[in-house]
Amino acid sequence: MEAGSGKPELECRLCLAAVRDEAEGPEAELCFPCNCRAPVHRGCLVQWQRVQEQQLMEQRHSFDEAQARMNTCEVCGARLLPGEERSKPQLGSAVCRAQGGTGKVALRRVPTLSRATRNFSDFSATDGQQLDVLEQDATGEFFRVRAKKAHRYRGEGTTAVAEGWIRHVYLDWQCDLSNQSWLPPPRMPAALLAEGTDRLEAVNVEAAQDSRMQEQDET
Structure with a gap:
C-alpha cells in the first residue's frame, strides 16, 4: 500500500517489486509498454528482451521471429512500446480478403513471416469479414x-472476439489509398533485406504460398 493513500503500491510484473534494486533514472521507472494493466520497470523489460532474444536464437528461431517475439507482449499481443505513444492507423477498419480456397486467414500471435505453427493462434479471419484495425x-x-465471432482455423466453433496479427496483403481498406501518405509502405525486416533481391522477390509471393499451405492443412 502507498503510505497514507490507501491505494495498493504498483509492482513490476517481471521482478514483482515496486522499486528496482540498484537502478536509477529511466531504468527504475515503471511504465505500461502494452495494453496490460500491470506495469513493468523499463530496466526489467530491457533485460527480459535481451534474454528472450538470446534464448530464441539459441533455439534456432529466425532473426525475424526472435525480433517479433521480444517486441510483442506474450499476454495481450500488442507491441511493447515503453517509450513511445501507441498510434492507431487513421482507418480503423478493413475487410479480410482470404485469397485462398479455405476462405480463412489464421491470425498470428506475433508479427513474423515465419510460418511455424507456434506463431499462429487457434482462430482466424474469414473472407469478407469486417475487422477492427x-x-x-x-x-x-x-x-x-x-x-468478432471469429471462427476456429481448424475444426468447428467460434469465439466472441479474437485478436491477432495479419499480413497487409489480406486487408482491403475499402477506399482509395493512392494519396494516403499516412499508411507506411510495408518493408521487409532488415535480416531479410540483407539476403538480397532473390529473397525479397520470394517474400513477395508468400501470400499465395500461405493460401496454398492453409488449403493443404484443411485437407
Missing part, C-alpha cells in the same frame, strides 16, 4: 486486428 508493426508488413 488496432495497430501496425514496425516493418509495416503486419497489422494487429480484432475479429
Whole structure:
C-alpha cells in the first residue's frame, strides 16, 4: 500500500517489486509498454528482451521471429512500446480478403513471416469479414486486428472476439489509398533485406504460398 493513500503500491510484473534494486533514472521507472494493466520497470523489460532474444536464437528461431517475439507482449499481443505513444492507423477498419480456397486467414500471435505453427493462434479471419484495425508493426508488413465471432482455423466453433496479427496483403481498406501518405509502405525486416533481391522477390509471393499451405492443412 502507498503510505497514507490507501491505494495498493504498483509492482513490476517481471521482478514483482515496486522499486528496482540498484537502478536509477529511466531504468527504475515503471511504465505500461502494452495494453496490460500491470506495469513493468523499463530496466526489467530491457533485460527480459535481451534474454528472450538470446534464448530464441539459441533455439534456432529466425532473426525475424526472435525480433517479433521480444517486441510483442506474450499476454495481450500488442507491441511493447515503453517509450513511445501507441498510434492507431487513421482507418480503423478493413475487410479480410482470404485469397485462398479455405476462405480463412489464421491470425498470428506475433508479427513474423515465419510460418511455424507456434506463431499462429487457434482462430482466424474469414473472407469478407469486417475487422477492427488496432495497430501496425514496425516493418509495416503486419497489422494487429480484432475479429468478432471469429471462427476456429481448424475444426468447428467460434469465439466472441479474437485478436491477432495479419499480413497487409489480406486487408482491403475499402477506399482509395493512392494519396494516403499516412499508411507506411510495408518493408521487409532488415535480416531479410540483407539476403538480397532473390529473397525479397520470394517474400513477395508468400501470400499465395500461405493460401496454398492453409488449403493443404484443411485437407
